[in-house]
Amino acid sequence: MNLDAYRRAARAWLQANTPSPEPPGDDGADGGVARAKEFMAKLYDAGYSGITWPRRWGGQGLTQEEERAFAAEARHFALPTYVFSIGLGMTGPTLVDRGTDEQRERFVRPLLRGEEIWCQLFSEPGAGSDVAALQTRAVRDGQGWLVNGQKVWTSVAQQADWGLLLARTDVEAPKHKGLTMFVVDMRHPGVTVRPLRDMTGRAHFNEVFFDDVPIPDEHRVGEVNDGWSVAVTTLLHERLSISAGVGMSGGEDDPSGLEALRRTADTTDPLVRDELVELYIRSRALALFNQRLAQEAEAGAFPGARGSVAKLLLAELTMFRADLATRLAGPASVVGGDPLSHAISLAPAMSLGGGTNEIMRNIIGERVLGLPPGPRVDKTVPFKDLKVGTQE
Numbered sequence: 309m310n311l312d313a314y315r316r317a318a319r320a321w322l323q324a325n326t327p328s329p330e331p332p333g334d335d336g337a338d339g340g341v342a343r344a345k346e347f348m349a350k351l352y353d354a355g356y357s358g359i360t361w362p363r364r365w366g367g368q369g370l371t372q373e374e375e376r377a378f379a380a381e382a383r384h385f386a387l388p389t390y391v392f393s394i395g396l397g398m399t400g401p402t403l404v405d406r407g408t409d410e411q412r413e414r415f416v417r418p419l420l421r422g423e424e425i426w427c428q429l430f431s432e433p434g435a436g437s438d439v440a441a442l443q444t445r446a447v448r449d450g451q452g453w454l455v456n457g458q459k460v461w462t463s464v465a466q467q468a469d470w471g472l473l474l475a476r477t478d479v480e481a482p483k484h485k486g487l488t489m490f491v492v493d494m495r496h497p498g499v500t501v502r503p504l505r506d507m508t509g510r511a512h513f514n515e516v517f518f519d520d521v522p523i524p525d526e527h528r529v530g531e532v533n534d535g536w537s538v539a540v541t542t543l544l545h546e547r548l549s550i551s552a553g554v555g556m557s558g559g560e561d562d563p564s565g566l567e568a569l570r571r572t573a574d575t576t577d578p579l580v581r582d583e584l585v586e587l588y589i590r591s592r593a594l595a596l597f598n599q600r601l602a603q604e605a606e607a608g609a610f611p612g613a614r615g616s617v618a619k620l621l622l623a624e625l626t627m628f629r630a631d632l633a634t635r636l637a638g639p640a641s642v643v644g645g646d647p648l649s650h651a652i653s654l655a656p657a658m659s660l661g662g663g664t665n666e667i668m669r670n671i672i673g674e675r676v677l678g679l680p681p682g683p684r685v686d687k688t689v690p691f692k693d694l695k696v697g698t699q700e
Contacts, residue, residue, distance in 0.1 A: 315377040321354055322385050329386040341425075341467050344388040348422020351389075357396075358420040360606070365404060366417030372602045391464050395419045395426030397549025399472040402542045403491075406530050411491065415470065427468035427494065428542065429459040429516060434696065437667050439474070440483045440536060441696040444518065446475035446490065453477075453490065453528070455521045461661075465501045465514040468494045473523075474539050477532060479692040486691050487535035489542075491527040492518075507653050546662045547619035548601065548611065563647040564633035564655075566591060573636045583632055590628065594621045613675035620668040623659040630655035 309317070327347060351357045359375045361367020368374075389396075400419045403411055418424045435441040444457025455475055465471065471492045478486035492499070498521040503511035530538040566587050573580050598618055601611040611618075630652045634641055641648040659665045673679040686694055 311373055311377055314374055315381060318356060318378045319381045319384075321356065322381055322387075325350055325354070326385040326387060329388075340388070341391055344391055345422045347388050348392060351387075352421040357422075358416075361400075361404065361416070361420065365412045366420050372606045376599065376602070391425050391467050392419075392422055393549070394428050394464055394468075395424075398428050398542055398546045399426040399470075401545040401549075402472060402538065403529065405541050405545075406489075406538050408526075408529075410526065411529065415491070424469040425464060425467050427462050427465045427471045428546070429462055429465075429471045429473040429492065430539065430542075431461045432458060433460050433515075437664050438696070439539065440487065441694070442474060442476060442487070443696075444473070444475045446477050446488060446523065449522065452525050453523045455490070455492065455518045455523060457518050459516040459518075460504075461513045462501075462516050463513045463661075465494065465516050466503055466511070470494055471516075472529070472542065474535050476691065477535070480690050481533060482688055483686065483691045483694065483696070484536045486533055487539070488532050489529040489535040489538040490523045491529060492521065492523055496521050498522075506657070543663065544610070544612065544615050547615040547668075548598075550619055550622060550658075550662045564629050564651040569633060569636055580636065583636075587629060587632060590621075590625045594618065594625060597621070613671050616663070616668045616671040617676065619662055620665055620672065623665055623668075626655045626658040 325347070327343060348357065355368050356378055358367035359370050359378060360372060361369070363369035396419070400416060403415055407415075415424070419426060429444075430439050430442070432442045432444060434443060442457075444455065444459065446453045446455045448454075453475075455473065457475065459473075462471075471494050473490045473492040474487055475490060476486055477488040480486070494501070498519045500517040500519070502515050502517075504513055504515055505511050506513070529535075566584065569587070570584060573584065575581055575584070601614065601618065605611060633648055634652055637646075637648055640646060642652055663671075670682065674681045
């Protein structure tokens with residue numbers, strides 16, 4: 309099938325199968341999740357989930373061209389796939405890259421088909437932006453591991469069946485070298501999930517507690533104490549997946565997007581037109597940069613730290629778009645039931661999730677531009693000797 313025919317087939321399928329959007333605030337309800345799972349199964353069976361993922365593990369084995377063609381059509385629809393975003397964009401690609409054949413066989417196909425929901429368990433209250441300073445412990449327990457600790461800002465944890473957990477396994481090693489990655493059963497009785505509400509009024513993320521949670525060693529991802537390198541793989545996929553959320557069409561379903569603003573703004577004002585053009589240029593430049601990264605990845609050149617460039621550009625674009633929408637729509641846009649109020653209040657989160665803008669600039673400076681790194685006094689110090697977070 310040529311690309312035009314593929315795109316027409318995708319458009320026809322989406323028109324026939326995409327359900328009507330959920331009412332605002334219902335995205336976390338049990339009924340909404342069941343509906344999303346039903347849609348995801350249909351999406352997979354039609355060949356539109358895991359388009360570029362390896363056939364061996366349940367993907368479609370197609371190219372980035374088909375992926376982009378489907379994404380271009382999907383942006384015209386409100387797909388109920390949010391609860392699968394962590395699995396599809398972060399944990400699933402990590403398992404494909406770093407998991408064992410047994411882990412890929414067990415987890416990838418159910419993830420792509422929407423049978424199981426995933427979350428990512430990295431951030432902690434005492435670690436802040438320094439993920440390597442985490443204190444959640446995994447200790448040997450016979451043939452497996454026993455986990456105790458706390459994670460925070462964990463998206464979709466309240467619906468998740470499985471999580472990708474980064475835990476400390478050696479306090480005698482420096483902080484980056486004593487970590488190990490695991491797959492954890494989020495339904496185990498020792499796992500407690502407590503939703504946290506943000507300023508939009510919704511509970512997009514959670515805090516998660518682990519009390520003597522057992523993990524079999526076959527659910528370890530990568531080598532013992534090599535969890536940081538696995539985490540870097542996850543973070544690279546996270547930043548690429550976040551930045552790829554900007555579409556070539558400009559996000560027409562977003563009330564703060566270009567299409568919506570063009571319909572509501574006074575385009576007879578040349579200054580307004582200039583700002584709309586600026587929004588288009590920024591959106592288009594980021595979309596083309598993402599396309600280039602995707603093409604390089606398909607050719608075998610993983611984008612590496614340049615994924616941080618895309619993520620930083622998206623964070624800045626999101627804030628520019630929210631600011632422009634507020635100025636064009638006026639004060640009424642941030643109160644009451646105006647559709648813009650949610651988009652505007654959620655915008656600052658883009659500069660935090662997946663790494664703050666400051667962290668992204670550090671990564672870009674050191675690993676893309678080759679600038680000297682900032683001074684570090686903790687890289688060779690055993691973790692147990694560091695005064696970090698809540699550690700005495």
